[in-house]
Amino acid sequence: AQSVSQHNHHVILSEAASLELGCNYSYGGTVNLFWYVQYPGQHLQLLLKYFSGDPLVKGIKGFEAEFIKSKFSFNLRKPSVQWSDTAEYFCAAGRGGRTGRRALTFGSGTRLQVQP
Amino acid sequence: EAQVTQNPRYLITVTGKKLTVTCSQNMNHEYMSWYRQDPGLGLRQIYYSMNVEVTDKGDVPEGYKVSRKEKRNFPLILESPSPNQTSLYFCASSSLQVRPYEQYFGPGTRLTVT
Numbered sequence: 001a002q003s004v005s006q007h008n009h010h011v012i013l014s015e016a017a018s019l020e021l022g023c024n025y026s027y028g029g030t031v032n033l034f035w036y037v038q039y040p041g042q043h044l045q046l047l048l049k050y051f052s053g054d055p056l057v058k059g060i061k062g063f064e065a066e067f068i069k070s071k072f073s074f075n076l077r078k079p080s081v082q083w084s085d086t087a088e089y090f091c092a093a094g095r096g097g098r099t100g101r102r103a104l105t106f107g108s109g110t111r112l113q114v115q116p
Numbered sequence: 117e118a119q120v121t122q123n124p125r126y127l128i129t130v131t132g133k134k135l136t137v138t139c140s141q142n143m144n145h146e147y148m149s150w151y152r153q154d155p156g157l158g159l160r161q162i163y164y165s166m167n168v169e170v171t172d173k174g175d176v177p178e179g180y181k182v183s184r185k186e187k188r189n190f191p192l193i194l195e196s197p198s199p200n201q202t203s204l205y206f207c208a209s210s211s212l213q214v215r216p217y218e219q220y221f222g223p224g225t226r227l228t229v230t
Contacts, residue, residue, distance in 0.1 A: 004158075032217065043206065044159075044221040090158060094217065103149065103174055104208075104219060106158035 002027050004093050006107035013081055014115050021076040021110050023065075023091030033074040034092040034104065035065055044090065050074065061085070086114045118143045120222035122207050128228045129197055137192045137225050139207030147210040148190035149174070149219065150182065152203040159206065165190055166212070197229040 007022040025031065032051040036044040048059025055067040065076045074091060088111050092104040120141045129135055141148065149164040151174075161174030165184040179201055181193040190209075194201060204226050208219040 009156075034218070036221075043223040046218060046220075049218055092159075103161045103164060104159070106151075106160075108156055108158045 002093065002095075002105045004091055004105050004107040006089075006091055006110050008110045009108070010111045010113070012113045012115065015083055016080050017114075019076070019078040019081045019085075019112070021089055021091075021112070023074045023076065023107060024072050025074065025091075025093040025105075026072060027093055027095065030095065032094045033065075033067060034094070035059065035063070035074075035076050036090045036092060038088045038090065038109075040087070047076070047089075081112075081114050083114050083116050085112060087112060118220070120207055120209055120220050122205075122222040122225050124225060125223060126226050128230065130230055131198055132196050135194050135197060135227075137194075137205060137207075137227070139190045139192065139222060140188050141190075141207075141209040141220070142188065143209060143211070143220065144187065145209035145220075146187070146212040147217070147219075148184065149208045149210075150180070150190070150192045151206045151208065152176065153206060153224075154203050162192070162205075194227075197227075199229045201227065202229050203227060 003026045005024045034049045035047040038044050048057050050057045050067050058064045063078050088109045090109045091107040094104045123138045146167045150162040151159040153159045160176045163182040165171045207222040210217045210219045
């Protein structure tokens with residue numbers, strides 16, 4: 001069965017520190033990968049997405065992620081976090097085919113707390 | 117503005133009292149889906165719909181029903197809610213024309229069943 005693992009459940013950083021959140025997936029075949037962010041009390045917003053091409057993907061708010069096929073990983077990075085990045089981050093994977101239910105399988109989330 | 121809307125945003129109800137959570141999107145998306153979010157479990161898919169009158173079960177469909185009579189609307193129905201359905205619910209929609217089928221999420225409905 002498809003699964004997505006996020007290894008860090010709660011991360012606390014100081015402002016200006018660098019961030020890397022791990023995400024591993026288990027899917028066969030073509031896979032689409034996403035990172036979503038959920039600010040406190042808000043809905044999920046897309047940070048970035050990957051389905052083909054350059055494995056280094058740049059998203060909004062200075063975030064980027066690297067798809068490493070051999071490691072089944074799609075880690076999220078940001079060189080310098082800000083207090084406003086405090087949120088919960090979800091990695092998600094979905095099948096890339098034209099058929100099927102296109103469900104996104106989500107990881108359990110990583111709560112990021114940035115201290116001023 | 118392109119968006120997915122859900123109503124109500126907050127709901128407290130009692131066991132067994134039927135309720136409906138509405139979901140509507142204005143992007144002409146074919147695909148719509150319901151998820152529930154529980155601490156430590158991420159989001160899990162309840163039901164999805166590939167188009168009007170086409171619905172199917174997700175990973176956790178027990179205790180829920182859906183319908184898709186119009187393209188823009190995808191209501192979630194709890195015929196007899198139970199306390200284990202206390203959760204945060206998200207509706208999402210996606211175009212099936214453009215990869216990677218990015219899903220757009222509604223604001224969420226926080227449901228408490230006592």
